[in-house]
Amino acid sequence: MAATRLKLNGLGLYAIAYLGFLYLPVAVLPVFSFNDSQYVAFPLKGFTLRWYDELADSYGLLNALGNSIRVALCVSVLSTVLGVFAAKAVTRYRMHGRGGLIGFIMVPLVIPEIILGISLLMTFSLSDVRLSLVTVGIGHLLLCVPFSMLVLISRMEGFDRSMEEAARDLGENAWGTFWRVTFPIIFPGVVASLLLTFTISFDEFVLAFFLSGSDATLPLHIWSQLRFPERLPSVLSLGAIIVVASTIVVFVAEFVRRRGVQLAPPRA
């Protein structure tokens, strides 16, 4: 066993140093969220939970959190449904211009978000659509669909097509085949897509900045708080909560993925 242990050569040390760099900002949030001082500076002044108390009392925050969850839920479900359709189309049918079509759906990933945001803003305002959480959701959907499609394509490419054919031969119709054969097999991909797109929408700021009406999403609420130095520590405590929550989500997602791999070996 000792032989397989991590060798700490130069590269290993670099890897650890680089991880330190990646985790530095993430560590700052929780450390200073428990610090009993208005200012985010060393030396630490002592332990307190008051910034968390302050957070719980903030009406704007809870409201924004609710808005973000609603938008992210709708966007993740819609995006995953579209992703399943699209992934099935490009993996199951020989189509003319397949690569071009996939590339076309991926375009929102390679356009600066600010340009995506203002072009949608212009479209909505010139066609008299009132800005609301719905318009934010439309922007997020555009950003999320490529991710759903990528995740689901990789899942669908993995499994054996003959299973679907067997179901058809045994008399299932197209719908039955999908629900009883395809869906259970791609289920881990569906979960991954839901989690990924939920997180993207939940965290998205620039599009929401341009496309929201009077209702703020959580990132917009955070942005509005950053202007007030006295709110700073409670913003840090909010950040710490997000760090912990998203870490849990990532591990749950990995757990689901591993079970999925065990239940349905991707390649026969």
Next chain:
Amino acid sequence: MSASPSEPVRATRGGVRVWFMRSESARGYALLSPTLVVVVLGLIFPIVILTTLSFWKQDYVDIIRTFTLENYSAFFEKKIYYLILYRSIRISAFVTLVTIVLAYPLAYFIAFHVQKNKIMWIILVTIPFWTSYLLRVFAWKVILGYNGVINSGLISLGLISEPLEFLLYNPTAVVITLAHAWAAVAILPIYVSLEKIDRSLIEAARDLGESAFMTFVRVTLPLSLPGVIAASLLVFIPTVGEYVTPTLVGGTRGIMIGNIIQSMFGKALNWPLGAALSIISMLTVTLAVCVLLGGTRWFRKKVG
């Protein structure tokens, strides 16, 4: 199985149905169409509107809908827009370079030196990126600030007596923050392309007497180039239009084109000019990407 034009399509409903079930392409397009509609309505249509807007003119609060090239000539006449776009491209190019140079060794380490639990390493690398983007950028402002973590830490340790002022509100702070914010986007594609490399190719090079370093330069590096290119596109293109980072840590010297575009739709209130600046930025980025891709193709031909 594909739809051949000579295939007789009867006008009856049954005929269309038979044709539809037989044609793989048709069924594929039908399944893909909802997604395509979303992208056309949500992306292509708005870009057309933005382009149209860029040829109109702002008159106080009204927009005059007659064709003009004024907004484009403003870009070339007023040096400020040109200079800020140039600066944005330069900052993003530098961010891309720094991010990839920092990320490559880590991806290499995970692909070649970690034997067990590679997935755990990948998760470890991505966890910081599952937390709020806004808060990560903001954390850098807190770290680099005048009374921030680094300055107060160094003062507490007695290493400096006055806070260092060069840490925040300059292009370097933007580069550090973005090199952190986009790290995972660079690590993952590079890791995937390194992981895909057939190990026997590397062994063959070593057996034939190539040194470890030359094996890396002549075998591993060229084979991982697709991942490096994907990573550079995924980092470069979005960061040119970055708005949050220059606003929070850039200061006056770190202003990027995203800030100018945003101001045209906010305080400055000149939608057509903002639209024109967006279109120009997008075209410039596309051009830069073509140069990058052309450059790597040339490099590949030379090395390969």
